[in-house]
Amino acid sequence: MSQEPLAATHLPLSRWGISRRQLEGRIRRRRWADRIIRGLMVASVVVVLIPLFSLLIYVGRSGIQGLDLAxxxxxxxxxxxxxxxxxxxxxxxxxxxxxxxxxxxxxxxxxxxxxxxxxxxxxxxxxxxxxxxxxxxxxxxxxxxxxxxxxxxxxxxxxxxxxxxxxxxxxxxxxxxxxxxxxxxxxxxxxxxxxxxxxxxxxxxxxxxxxxxxxxxxxxxxxxxxxxxxxxxxxxxxxxxxxxxxxxxxxxxxxxxxxxxxxxxxxxxxxxxxxxxxxxxxxxxxxxxxxxxxxxxxxxxx
Amino acid sequence: MAVPIRVEHLNAAFGPFQALHDVTLTLPARQVTAIIGPSGCGKSTFVRCINRMHEETPGGRVWGQIYLGDEPVYGPDVDPVVIRRRVGMVFQRPTPFPTMSILENVVAGYTLLPGRPRDLESLAERSLRQAGLWDEVKDRLRDSPLNLSGGQQQRLCIARALAVEPEVILLDEPCSSLDPISTAKVEETIMELAQRYTVVLVTHNIQQATRVSQHTAFFLLGRLIEFGPTEQLFTNPANEQTEAYITGRFG
The missing domain is CATH 1.10.3720.10 (MetI-like)
Structure with missing residues (x-):
């Protein structure tokens, strides 16, 4: 994620009824919310993949020893x-x-x-x-x-x-x-x-x-x-x-x-x-x- | 070949809702007749009655009669499949069959039926030329139609409808999803079609009606309000509601 400069000065902030500081605060909060949600999603993917791969690896390691043409x-x-x-x-x-x-x-x-x-x-x-x-x-x-x-x-x-x-x-x-x-x-x-x-x-x-x-x-x-x-x-x-x-x-x-x-x-x-x-x-x-x-x-x- | 379409006391309904009320008019052969009117006025339902597509809609019912030339469209002995061979249709959104190539799409009206069809390549070329698409696709006939632009897909659908050699072509807002350049090309195609077919064009676009049609029918709330030569209907409408619509006061 690239960090864009916060709150461009050309925005008509007065029309939205917020100060520049308030806007910067909001943007910072959104970036944190974004990071947290992304982190949770990556963690979920890992939680899903761990059982699958551990099962495959365990079955593979245990099974391969008896694997022959016979x-x-x-x-x-x-x-x-x-x-x-x-x-x-x-x-x-x-x-x-x-x-x-x-x-x-x-x-x-x-x-x-x-x-x-x-x-x-x-x-x-x-x-x-x-x-x-x-x-x-x-x-x-x-x-x-x-x-x-x-x-x-x-x-x-x-x-x-x-x-x-x-x-x-x-x-x-x-x-x-x-x-x-x-x-x-x-x-x-x-x-x-x-x-x-x-x-x-x-x-x-x-x-x-x-x-x-x-x-x-x-x-x-x-x-x-x-x-x-x-x-x-x-x-x-x-x-x-x-x-x-x-x-x-x-x-x-x-x-x-x-x-x-x-x-x-x-x-x-x-x-x-x-x-x-x-x-x-x-x-x-x-x-x-x-x-x-x-x-x-x-x-x-x- | 091209025949006039005589519509007599046509009514159509979706379940309890009556979409068309007692429509009577004759669409002349070898001309473009435009069907105009605000959304929900029954334009699409009207053209879908001509090739018996309305009854495919759940709850769709039709009463009254339509004649292609002298032959009735509705009756116990009339097979809708035969009517649809004679009356081709192009829909609002392009509907190429995604599993077929461009070439296969054009001749689908034959290959989807049992039996070994005749010389399909030359038939496809003729249809694509008529639809004004040949030069744009002749080098990629085996490609997917999904790679074509919206306007090209729509002209492909026109070619597919022409390939079965119908007598009538129904176009249900064929340009509503197209950009202006594609629209111009499709309109050019429509005007050429009128030399050989009876063409019925549903359109939201009043300018389009004036550009391509010889006759115009104005529908409102399921009723035919006015029908006449396009020039007369747009310059000197007999009905106040027609005038209000074409001058943009509603719709």
């Missing part, structure tokens, strides 16, 4: 045997997140577009349900899917895990899509209609197309969020020590495997849990970075 290619070994990896859990997580996306993305995007374009009471109802679903604790989602799918099917399964994760994704994607579609100016829709484009095409190829980067970003962030969920998988996908055996059987996932290893009494398993955590954090971070990338539109200038 971790990505081998199945877990029994306690006491050296080596082994979490390849099945990594593949399992990808399958579960893929299932969740296959169910959650179409439902969420279509519901979101509907909410943004409709003024009906049905839309109000759907929006309310989405907001409630968004607030449901993830463990409750897991229990509900346990009752709805695991009990009737008489087995834990990848399907149940995928549905549980989809139920968490749907409100996130729906509400974000609605927001993004609403951000598109009405003028664009009208301009397309005025060209003689039918309403559904104008919605799809102009309005949704314009909102697409934001919609994709929301999808990626929702994927990153469910990739790290543990609670909804505990009673649905369960876990599995082997490669996946079809979608109707229990399947391993990174969060649940990390959980099991972390609560075990064996130090070498704790090491594996840290490495698993590092891999999971890396996957989520990469997804987030990809989301930012998709969020840039074709014509964004730097």
């Amino acid at each position: 971790f990505f290619t081998q199945l877990p070994k029994p306690v006491g045997m050296p080596g082994g990896g979490m390849a099945n859990a990594i593949v399992g997580s990808l399958i579960l997140v893929g299932l969740a996306a296959a169910i959650g993305v179409p439902v969420g995007v279509m519901a979101g577009v509907f909410l943004a374009r409709s003024t009906s009471r049905l839309a109000d109802g759907v929006r309310f349900v989405a907001q409630v679903l968004n607030g449901v604790p993830s463990i409750v989602v897991g229990l509900a899917v346990y009752g709805l799918m695991v009990v009737p099917m008489q087995t834990y399964s990848a399907w149940a895990g995928g549905v549980a994760l989809a139920l968490i994704m749907i409100p996130l994607v729906t509400l974000n899509t609605e927001e993004m579609v609403r951000l598109v100016p009405r003028d664009l829709n009208e301009a397309a209609l005025a060209l003689g484009v039918p309403a559904w095409l104008a919605t799809l190829r102009v309005v949704v197309r314009t909102a697409l980067p934001g919609i994709l970003t929301g999808i990626m962030l929702a994927l990153a969020r469910v990739a790290g969920e543990t609670a909804p998988l505990l009673f649905t996908a369960l876990n599995n020590a082997f490669w996946h055996q079809g979608l109707s059987n229990p399947i391993a996932s990174l969060p649940v495997t990390i959980y099991n290893y972390a609560i075990s009494p064996y130090p070498e398993w704790h090491q594996k849990a840290w490495t698993g955590a590092l891999v999971l954090v890396a996957m989520v971070l990469i997804t987030n970075v990809l989301a930012r990338f998709f969020g840039r539109s074709r014509y964004d200038r730097r």
Whole structure:
């Protein structure tokens, strides 16, 4: 901050009814207020960044020791045997997140577009349900899917895990899509209609197309969020020590495997849990970075 | 090609508020008809009834009839999409589609529809020439339209409306967000359009009406107060309210 000379003499101070000294006093107070507020904001940023970086550094330092090729290619070994990896859990997580996306993305995007374009009471109802679903604790989602799918099917399964994760994704994607579609100016829709484009095409190829980067970003962030969920998988996908055996059987996932290893009494398993955590954090971070990338539109200038 | 627009007992409302009351007039073909009047007098609503855009506004209702030539605009068998192909429109603020290039914008009236359109490049060139924009953009057709100035964006929107080969062009205050130089260019374009199309120009600017239009309609509080040749309406208005408005006593 450069210090400009206080209170220029050419100002018509008498008209404002204050003396030069009073004006200088005010300006000095404002400069101090400015410094204090700036200081508080920088401090807040540091407070936000400290947990993030300490977490990343701690997970990185603890996890990197167990990181080798085997971790990505081998199945877990029994306690006491050296080596082994979490390849099945990594593949399992990808399958579960893929299932969740296959169910959650179409439902969420279509519901979101509907909410943004409709003024009906049905839309109000759907929006309310989405907001409630968004607030449901993830463990409750897991229990509900346990009752709805695991009990009737008489087995834990990848399907149940995928549905549980989809139920968490749907409100996130729906509400974000609605927001993004609403951000598109009405003028664009009208301009397309005025060209003689039918309403559904104008919605799809102009309005949704314009909102697409934001919609994709929301999808990626929702994927990153469910990739790290543990609670909804505990009673649905369960876990599995082997490669996946079809979608109707229990399947391993990174969060649940990390959980099991972390609560075990064996130090070498704790090491594996840290490495698993590092891999999971890396996957989520990469997804987030990809989301930012998709969020840039074709014509964004730097 | 260009057809006159016959408006008969047209009424329009937003929910309970009636914005237009029993408007009857005929807008001649191959001329510019200016629609003037103070804010909220129903000018925009009037032109939005001609291409059936008014009904896209929540609560928008229309009764009465409009004919393009001899064909009705309103009726159970009339598809608004077909009407909008015949009646192009340019809005107050430029509305280029931000996800498309300049070239794609011009031909959007074709590419947004299913099916493989015909020779789009020459169509785009012709439309851009008609809108007086070709020389300014011919070397950057693949660029974003958002890099163009406001006036260029507005002429791009005019080119986009012309590309679908309409019979009527509606311009809803096309210059209200433009600087004087851009305004002059758009006005020049409007005057050239009148050689081929029926042009309806809503304007806040009385001087603009006198510069570019052959006929002028004056609206007040949702009613058509006076309609006639521009020169006559501005030099010798039949109605006191018209005179009060054009001499700047209100509005």
